[in-house]
Amino acid sequence: MKEKKILVFAGSARAASVNKKLAIAASKIAEESGAEATCIDLADFPADIYNGDEQAEKGIPDSIRKLKQLMAEHDGFIVVCPEYNGHITPLLCNTLSWASRSENDEKTMIAFAGKKAAIMAASPGKLGGVRVIPRLRDTLAELGVMVVPGFVTLPNAMQAFDETGTLINDAAAANAKTVIERLIQTL
Ligand SMILES: Cc1cc2nc3c(=O)[nH]c(=O)nc-3n(C[C@H](O)[C@H](O)[C@H](O)COP(=O)(O)O)c2cc1C
Numbered sequence: 001m002k003e004k005k006i007l008v009f010a011g012s013a014r015a016a017s018v019n020k021k022l023a024i025a026a027s028k029i030a031e032e033s034g035a036e037a038t039c040i041d042l043a044d045f046p047a048d049i050y051n052g053d054e055q056a057e058k059g060i061p062d063s064i065r066k067l068k069q070l071m072a073e074h075d076g077f078i079v080v081c082p083e084y085n086g087h088i089t090p091l092l093c094n095t096l097s098w099a100s101r102s103e104n105d106e107k108t109m110i111a112f113a114g115k116k117a118a119i120m121a122a123s124p125g126k127l128g129g130v131r132v133i134p135r136l137r138d139t140l141a142e143l144g145v146m147v148v149p150g151f152v153t154l155p156n157a158m159q160a161f162d163e164t165g166t167l168i169n170d171a172a173a174a175n176a177k178t179v180i181e182r183l184i185q186t187l
Helices: 020-033 050-060 062-073 090-099 132-142 171-186
Strands: 005-010 038-039 074-082 115-121 152-154
Touching: 005 020, 005 062, 005 115, 020 038, 020 074, 020 115, 020 152, 020 171, 050 115, 062 090, 090 132, 115 132, 115 171, 152 171
Parallel strands: 005 038, 005 074, 074 115, 115 152
Antiparallel strands: none
């Protein structure tokens, strides 16, 4: 049977991002659970803050065209997002806004149509970014992505990885496995 393909990305471009570390850990869990995981860094897909005038003048940035293509080629997503004042980050919002735009005779929402996702958050705080979870679920749902039940939060994230980047919060790792296996079953 063909392996299910999962695209994994975090809503932070920060070099030392704990959400990027969680995305990498989630990719490993997805691979161990039998999926093919591609972990990307949104820093490699830069785009100006969305402005319709810019799209009308210059079209969709090449970086976003590449990202949309990648998204379309995968069956599902794992989206890991920091909580900024309870919300998703400007980076994730901007990237998803650009990715929702179509051009020429392209099918609408080609990057999102029929996709399933698992959602996660990491924070240095005690609540693990839990307040972003419903916002992230809604954002993806509005784009046509079905988010599987459950979610992962990683509190005290600065202490949650060892020097090799391994997730050493056993409860979060076990929860991530459950949610990722659930995602894979739906693909
Ligand atoms: C503008 C801003 C707002 C933030 N708001 C929250 C918040 O609401 N809850 C929280 O737990 N952490 C909040 N933080 C702290 C982030 O969780 C922390 O900077 C985290 O390391 C960001 O994720 P990253 O390491 O993946 O970049 C905020 C940080 C910034 C810059």
